[in-house]
Amino acid sequence: MRVLVVEDERLLAAGIRNGLAAQGFAVDLAHDGTDGLWMAREHRYDVIVLDLMLPGINGLHLCATLRDEDIWTPVLILTARDDEGDEVAGLDVGADDYVTKPFSSAVLTARLRALLRRGAQPRPTVLLAGDLKLDPATKQVWRGDREVRCTARELALMEFLLRRVGQVVSKQEILGHVWDNEFEGDPNIVEVYIRRLRAKLGRSTIQTIRGAGYRLAADDR
Numbered sequence: 282m283r284v285l286v287v288e289d290e291r292l293l294a295a296g297i298r299n300g301l302a303a304q305g306f307a308v309d310l311a312h313d314g315t316d317g318l319w320m321a322r323e324h325r326y327d328v329i330v331l332d333l334m335l336p337g338i339n340g341l342h343l344c345a346t347l348r349d350e351d352i353w354t355p356v357l358i359l360t361a362r363d364d365e366g367d368e369v370a371g372l373d374v375g376a377d378d379y380v381t382k383p384f385s386s387a388v389l390t391a392r393l394r395a396l397l398r399r400g401a402q403p404r405p406t407v408l409l410a411g412d413l414k415l416d417p418a419t420k421q422v423w424r425g426d427r428e429v430r431c432t433a434r435e436l437a438l439m440e441f442l443l444r445r446v447g448q449v450v451s452k453q454e455i456l457g458h459v460w461d462n463e464f465e466g467d468p469n470i471v472e473v474y475i476r477r478l479r480a481k482l483g484r485s486t487i488q489t490i491r492g493a494g495y496r497l498a499a500d501d502r
């Protein structure tokens with residue numbers, strides 16, 4: 282398995298390389314973000330270990346750029362202790378996991394093996410169906426270039442339908458995921474919210490499948 286380690290602290294980078302090499306990984310090092318991005322584009326690594334604070338291009342920007350370019354190599358970010366903002370930001374731009382410095386070689390290796398099992402399938406951070414787009418991190422919805430303001434519940438419903446795009450979902454499933462399993466109000470609340478989303482996004486956005494539920498079409502327009 283070939284790993285790219287992007288870390289500007291040379292001692293730490295060398296330590297990571299030695300630890301991973303001892304576990305049988307082939308390791309390449311980059312000491313700044315510019316080199317890291319170039320190497321990640323040029324070679325199809327199995328996994329990338331990415332520091333966030335880097336000279337050149339920072340780690341968040343590097344990771345976001347890879348995902349924009351449809352490169353889905355699993356990325357594990359290295360974060361500073363006590364800065365959970367970094368972890369959140371990293372995962373939101375498409376990183377897959379993080380370890381907090383200082384970490385042991387055993388923990389790093391175990392996390393990398395877990396990521397390798399998942400592989401490099403596309404894992405978009407933004408959900409799309411036709412010209413409909415939802416960013417779960419920023420809580421924004423767009424229809425084409427137009428941003429559509431939604432309430433928290435409308436967003437949750439939209440996200441649920443987008444994650445199952447093309448599939449029929451029942452009213453019960455929607456209630457269980459968008460409200461919660463203890464919801465004891467009127468289940469027709471689902472219809473009310475579906476109507477609201479149709480009013481905001483266009484009538485044909487969500488199809489009613491008689492007797493079964495609702496479906497958001499993959500090529501919704």
Ligand code: CA
Pocket residue numbers: 288289290332333334335
């Ligand atoms: Ca650094």
